[in-house]
Amino acid sequence: MELSNWDFYWAGDQEKDYWQKPDPAVLELIENHPAGQFPRVLDLGCGPGRHALAFARGGYRVTAVDASKMALVQVEERAREKRLKLETILGDFRTTLFAPETFDLVICYNVVYHGLREEMVRGINQCQQYLRPGGLLFLTCPTRDDGKYGDGEEVAPHTFRSGEKSVHPGDLHYFSDCQDLECFFAGLEIMSRKKKEHYWKQDGIVNFSSYWQLIAKKK
Numbered sequence: 001m002e003l004s005n006w007d008f009y010w011a012g013d014q015e016k017d018y019w020q021k022p023d024p025a026v027l028e029l030i031e032n033h034p035a036g037q038f039p040r041v042l043d044l045g046c047g048p049g050r051h052a053l054a055f056a057r058g059g060y061r062v063t064a065v066d067a068s069k070m071a072l073v074q075v076e077e078r079a080r081e082k083r084l085k086l087e088t089i090l091g092d093f094r095t096t097l098f099a100p101e102t103f104d105l106v107i108c109y110n111v112v113y114h115g116l117r118e119e120m121v122r123g124i125n126q127c128q129q130y131l132r133p134g135g136l137l138f139l140t141c142p143t144r145d146d147g148k149y150g151d152g153e154e155v156a157p158h159t160f161r162s163g164e165k166s167v168h169p170g171d172l173h174y175f176s177d178c179q180d181l182e183c184f185f186a187g188l189e190i191m192s193r194k195k196k197e198h199y200w201k202q203d204g205i206v207n208f209s210s211y212w213q214l215i216a217k218k219k
């Protein structure tokens with residue numbers, strides 16, 4: 001099982017504006033699901049913590065997990081600066097990190113597709129296990145229309161070792177279609193599924209992003 005190392009990326013001069021600004025869809029999720037009803041939140045693959053910090057600001061009890069130590073150092077620093085409380089854990093989404101039903105809400109934003117299809121399935125199954133019945137999973141992952149699809153070596157069907165189009169070249173990325181999502185979320189009730197698309201710039205080059213945004217409830 002290969003584990004990518006994002007420390008170098010997070011230690012560098014990455015696009016700080018992008019990584020510090022929460023996705024408005026996550027802010028909407030917070031607005032619609034207050035801490036009173038969903039107190040325990042897991043941000044799995046939190047990166048430098050834009051979403052973990054937004055939840056902490058909203059009064060949730062937040063656990064932020066990432067495989068990159070550097071990402072966690074940055075979350076902790078920013079939490080200290082903003083006088084927000086959260087817990088950080090160095091961990092791999094493919095392994096069991098928590099007891100069943102530990103969380104009311106799990107957010108997994110652009111994380112579980114890093115790897116092979118079966119690893120993505122394992123990651124989503126872990127998220128499902130961590131949720132209490134009625135708990136929510138918010139997850140994003142790229143579609144097969146994404147500009148990175150086809151970039152780099154295809155190591156398995158729809159799985160590419162990304163080239164320069166990725167912010168983290170050398171990573172494995174799995175690209176899902178609708179049938180995949182039905183299968184990955186079979187144990188959950190899908191509340192909303194959106195296909196979102198936009199252009200973004202990296203080092204002056206325009207890239208096309210196409211991704212699924214799902215909100216699902218544990219049955």
Ligand SMILES: C[S@@+](CC[C@H](N)C(=O)[O-])C[C@H]1O[C@@H](n2cnc3c(N)ncnc32)[C@H](O)[C@@H]1O
Pocket residue numbers: 003004006019044045046047048049050051065066067068071091092093094108109110111114
């Ligand atoms: C594209 S970034 C997204 C960061 C954050 N969710 C956000 O939206 O700002 C992907 C993150 O997933 C983490 N990651 C990749 N593979 C992982 C794994 N197997 N277990 C835990 N985290 C992982 C990386 O370290 C990185 O911080």
